[in-house]
Amino acid sequence: MDNCAIVTGGSRGIGRAVVDRLLSDGFDVVTCGRGARPVGLPDAVVWVTADVSKTGDAAMLIEKANAAFGRIALLVNNAGVQVEKTVADSGDDDWDLVMNVNCKGVFNMCRAALPDMAAHGGNIINIGSISGMVADPSMALYNASKAFVHGLTRSIAVDHGPKVRCNAIRPGWIMTEMAEDGFALAGDPQRAMADALARHPVGRFGQPEDIANLVSWLASDQSTYVSGECFTVDGGMTAASPLNPGLF
């Protein structure tokens, strides 16, 4: 049985929760990041130092996963970066960083994995964002890059079904280091956090495990009819108007 899952960006945050969940679901897990193997990563997980924005690294990651565990059944494109700037403030370096990792990285990984998946079947789960639907302020390139992920998700589902399923998850505010950096942007981070919390119908911010729960379902035989979708898991935040009167 093909049981190998690749999770990009699995050193921390959502990626790490996905790694842990897929491992406990019985997958053979390979994960990667730009740095050295993170301390505390379970021994069963194969770590590859790789930068998904580099075409050669993406191919190398697939080869190493094949060598370790055989054919790849599941690809979770989680690796992402954010630059907290408006368009007016963004430089060429910002563009290159965000687009290379968030867009070209997902493209690179899908392109490297698809030939084998198209022949033998496979499953791709991309991590998009609610920010690809509705804009977070001062996150222009990040917001745009996540809209790219949603569009690519639909294209892969349409072009490579029925052998390949492809879906995206759009997390809302998940308490990771990346989200904490976002709050740090506010003039009054404490007040910003209280304000953001008041906009969540379920009354809390998300945890990386909330996203891993849906990855697990989308990776399972429970979701064989699900393809081309972008599912939001945000505690109800984007179901509410931005002018939610409960705030005032």
Next chain:
Amino acid sequence: MKLQGKTALVTGGRGGIGRAIVARFLREGATVYAADLTPQGSLAEHDDDGSRFVAMNVADEAAVKAAMQQVDAEDGKLDILVNAAGIEIEKTIEDTSLEEWNQSFAVNVTGTFLTSKHALPLMRKAAAGGASASLINFGSYDGFIADPGLAAYCATKGAVHALTRAMACDHGPEGIRVNAICPGYIDTPMLQSFFTGDGSGGGGQSIDQLQQAVRDVHPMRTYGTPEDIANLVNWLASDEARYASGQLWVLDGGLSAQVQQMKL
């Protein structure tokens, strides 16, 4: 057994999709009430599936109240409500009578409203235990993009989508999650009725040719089964989905991910 100890009520519980949800909830360990007009629902036969049958027209407030009183008396709480009862009038608005229009809204929208309204006190009791209660409405991909000759149906499903978001905002703070599932083509009596009825626009094709044409336009090259829907209902009903609320979950084999090129 993801739903051990939970109590669920499924409207349209003896219909095509409803039966699959009831069967799945029972397998997951829940106590399940199947509410429908008759024990047979929209299918010809009735199997004793182990659920508690409740005769209930979702558009009849007295019947809905009586059903909730029964749940209260027997279980004292309701963890999961699935509003799966629905009807489909296969006509353009010009051909739709006011009576048919009102009937569509009575079942699909007012039924969702009434059942939810009278279930909420019981769902609050369930949520008081700490785990969230889960309310799952049935929208449709037709609430986003239209199929021809289904005007009233499309309009009711759009209303259900908006109601889902509104309820998620209002009742999230009480520990109640509200989501809608938006199926595409699912093999049910309602779909077969669509193929054979006036709404198909069959153009002289046989029913089999028509069905194959519909399958072929799906990226997954098939349409879905009631069990495919029950798989997602089960996840949304479970504690795994504890952060999922206010969303419209399209489940259509990728149909609406593509630009439509259907020639039916």
